[in-house]
Amino acid sequence: MSEVDRASVPVHVGIIMDGNGRWANARGLHRTQGHAQGEPALFDVVHGALDLGIQWLTVYTFSTENWNRDEYEVNFLMEFNVDLLERRRDELHELGVCVRFMGDMADPRIPPVLLDRIRSAEDLTKDNTEMTMVFAFNYGGRAEIASAAKRIAAAALDGTLAADDISADTVAAHLYIPAMPDPELIIRTSGEQRTSNFLLWEAAYAEYVFTDVLWPDFDREELARCVAEFQHRDRRFGAAVDESLKDSSR
Ligand code: IPE
Ligand code: IPE
Ligand code: MG
Numbered sequence: 001m002s003e004v005d006r007a008s009v010p011v012h013v014g015i016i017m018d019g020n021g022r023w024a025n026a027r028g029l030h031r032t033q034g035h036a037q038g039e040p041a042l043f044d045v046v047h048g049a050l051d052l053g054i055q056w057l058t059v060y061t062f063s064t065e066n067w068n069r070d071e072y073e074v075n076f077l078m079e080f081n082v083d084l085l086e087r088r089r090d091e092l093h094e095l096g097v098c099v100r101f102m103g104d105m106a107d108p109r110i111p112p113v114l115l116d117r118i119r120s121a122e123d124l125t126k127d128n129t130e131m132t133m134v135f136a137f138n139y140g141g142r143a144e145i146a147s148a149a150k151r152i153a154a155a156a157l158d159g160t161l162a163a164d165d166i167s168a169d170t171v172a173a174h175l176y177i178p179a180m181p182d183p184e185l186i187i188r189t190s191g192e193q194r195t196s197n198f199l200l201w202e203a204a205y206a207e208y209v210f211t212d213v214l215w216p217d218f219d220r221e222e223l224a225r226c227v228a229e230f231q232h233r234d235r236r237f238g239a240a241v242d243e244s245l246k247d248s249s250r
Contacts (some may be wrong), residue, residue, distance in 0.1 A: 002221070002224040002225040002227070002228040003228055004052060004224050004227050004228050004231065005228075005231050006052070006053065008231055009052050009053050009054060009227060010054065010183070010184035010185045010227065010230060011054070011055045011056060011181050011184065012054075012055065012056035012057075012058065012180070012181045012182065012183040012184060012185075013049065013054050013056070013057055013058070013183060013184070013185045013186075013187065013223075013227070014057075014058040014059075014060070014136075014183040014185070014186040014187070014198065014199055014202075014203070014206070015045070015057070015058070015059050015060065015186070015187045015188075015189075016060045016186065016187070016188040016189070016192075016195075016196060016198050017038060017041075017042065017059055017060060017061070017189060017215040017218075018188060018189050018190040018192055018196075018214075018215055019034075019189050019190025019191075019192075019213075019214030019215045019216070020034030020035045020037070020038050020214070020215050020216060021034050022034070022190065022214055023037065023214040023215065023216040023217065024037070031073060032072075032073060032076040032077075032080075034214075034215075034216055035076065035077060035080055036080065037216035038215050038216050039084060040216075041215055041216050041217070041218045041219060042059065043088070043091075044219040044220050045057075045218065045219065045220055045223050046092070046095070046097065046131075046133065047095075047220055048219070048220025048221075048223045048224060049131060049220075049223065050095060050096075050097075050130060050131055051220070052223070052224065052227060054131060055131055055132065055181075056131070056132050056134065056180060056181060056183070057131060057132070057133050057134070058102070058133075058134040058136055058180075058183065058199070059133070059134070059135060059136065060136045060139065060196075060198050061081070061135050061136060061137045062077060062081075062103075062136075062137045062138055062139070063136075063138075063139060063140055063196060063197055063198075064103075064104065064138060064139065064140030064142075064143050064197065065140065065196070065197065067109065078110070078111050078114055081114055081117075081137070082111070082113055082114050082117050085114075085117040085118065085120075085121050086117060089117075089120070089121045089124060089125075090124075092121070092125060092133065093124050093125050093128065095130060095131075096128045096129065096130030096131070097125060097128055097130060097131050097132070097133050098125050098126060098127075098128040098129065098130075098131070098132045098133070099121045099122055099124075099125045099133055099135070100122060100132060100133070100134045100135070100177060101118045101122065101134070101135045101137050102134050102135065102136050102137070102139055102144075102176045102177055102180075103136060103137045103138035103139035103140075103143075103176070104138050104139075104140075104143055104147070105118070105138070107138050109138075110138060118137075132180075134177065134180065136198065136199075139176075139197075139198070140197045141195070141197045141198060141199055141200025141201060142197060142200065144175055144176055144200070144201065145171070145175075145200065145201055147174075147176070148171050148174035148175055149171075149174075151174050152166060152170060152171070152174055171201065172201070175201060175202070180202070182202045182203070182204070182205065182206065183199060183202055183203060183206045184205075184206060184207065184230070184235075185206060185207050185208075185209065185226065185227065185230045186198070186199065186203055186206045186207070186208050186209070187208075187209050187210075187211065187223075187226045188208065188209075188210050188211075189211055189212075189213050189214060189215045189218050190212070190213070190214050190215060191210065191211075191212040192210075193208075193210050205235070205237055207230050207233045207235065209226040209229050209230060211225075211226065
């Protein structure tokens with residue numbers, strides 16, 4: 001197990017779970033079998049995150065751009081989410097996990113049965129406090145910021161908010177889950193090194209860890225390794241490098 005300093009575990013970790021299609025292709029399987037194989041990886045990571053004491057875990061499950069995939073894959077993913085929530089809801093509840101979905105839930109392309117399963121999982125787990133697990137589903141960072149802008153503009157128009165008073169805090173207060181702290185660490189699997197529209201606003205000062213591991217091969221050990229790598233980063237938030245640190249490295 002990687003050496004994780006338990007005293008400085010990130011409060012919020014985001015994961016871009018990528019590489020399911022390539023994992024399946026490499027085995028001569030259909031891409032959708034890669035998605036299915038991502039489920040045990042995800043639940044191993046949930047256990048690992050709980051064990052480390054991570055308070056918020058956000059997983060990118062479907063982007064606003066993923067509708068561009070072929071109909072068969074999109075339908076599979078919708079049904080897979082319904083199925084996963086039916087099979088895993090009670091287990092997440094028993095683990096004390098609070099389930100939240102984050103994205104454009106008003107999109108008419110989302111099947112009503114999935115919206116029903118989402119509501120029931122959120123409702124069942126709403127008072128749980130061990131960890132909040134956010135499913136970024138039909139999520140896009142640009143859509144999230146645009147939706148905040150729309151509501152801020154409406155408040156300015158109806159006179160409840162003065163345009164001059166709009167600040168970064170105002171925008172943050174209008175994001176999908178205002179109570180969600182910014183992620184300190186974002187992990188992306190499969191070797192790709194881009195955000196693909198994930199948590200654009202919230203990740204302003206996140207540390208990124210990229211790993212070549214394909215999502216179905218990821219597990220709690222890999223999570224611990226990524227957290228340990230994060231703990232070796234020097235986070236400065238725009239401040240000058242500490243002079244004493246420079247001196248000691250001479
Ligand atoms: C990530 O795996 C899962 C989703 C985007 C739903 P991919 O399906 O993107 O897998 P690759 O990138 O094609 O290997
Ligand atoms: C990002 O992965 C979305 C999810 C993991 C759900 P993609 O595979 O869709 O991203 P791109 O297309 O490679 O940028
Ligand atoms: Mg991909």
